[in-house]
Ligand code: SF4
């Protein structure tokens with residue numbers, strides 16, 4: 475069913491039931507995301523896509539558009555909320571971008587630039603997190619994990635369909651685990667998919683650290699904002 479919504483005052487004609495974050499992107503309006511993957515089940519773990527819908531704060535990846543919906547993205551209070559969430563993610567882990575293999579290709583870093591983050595308003599926790607180097611294929615750098623759960627929900631063993639990544643413990647002790655046997659049976663292509671799916675530098679392909687030169691890295695060639703909008707316009 476064709477409907478009308480407004481985003482930041484712009485009148486948009488779209489189809490009922492589509493995901494708000496996609497409708498925005500299709501119409502050239504960028505809403506930052508970190509856990510969301512287009513055409514996959516919404517995880518709703520990061521909340522970085524928070525916007526106001528009829529005055530209430532909601533995560534745009536969880537909202538299906540309906541007729542008459544009034545959405546605010548570029549609004550001071552909710553813009554600052556998104557920025558605060560991103561700042562929080564930086565302080566919850568240990569992020570040293572200049573020495574990180576994912577730098578220039580990292581969604582958290584790219585979103586940090588988009589929301590105008592310079593420094594976090596929150597105290598840095600400097601958590602002690604054990605790395606997992608046991609696999610011959612994947613290096614799990616838990617310092618950088620934002621617990622988006624993309625790996626847990628979207629990466630499965632090709633034969634058995636079993637999950638390769640899982641979440642253990644709770645709260646501040648929550649961490650990602652890998653099934654060491656299943657990881658060893660992953661093809662090089664699957665490892666690459668997992669590493670690319672991780673929005674930060676937590677899942678790293680062993681032996682493929684700093685392959686792309688500075689200036690040629692993903693978000694240096696085209697910003698995450700430009701990519702999000704272009705991707706939805708089939709560019
Ligand atoms: S994961 Fe991203 S934000 Fe964290 S250190 Fe690496 S580049 Fe920086």
Ligand code: SF4
Pocket residue numbers: 618619620621622623624625626639650671672673674676677
């Ligand atoms: S390892 Fe990467 S994909 Fe998995 S939960 Fe952590 S940040 Fe998300």
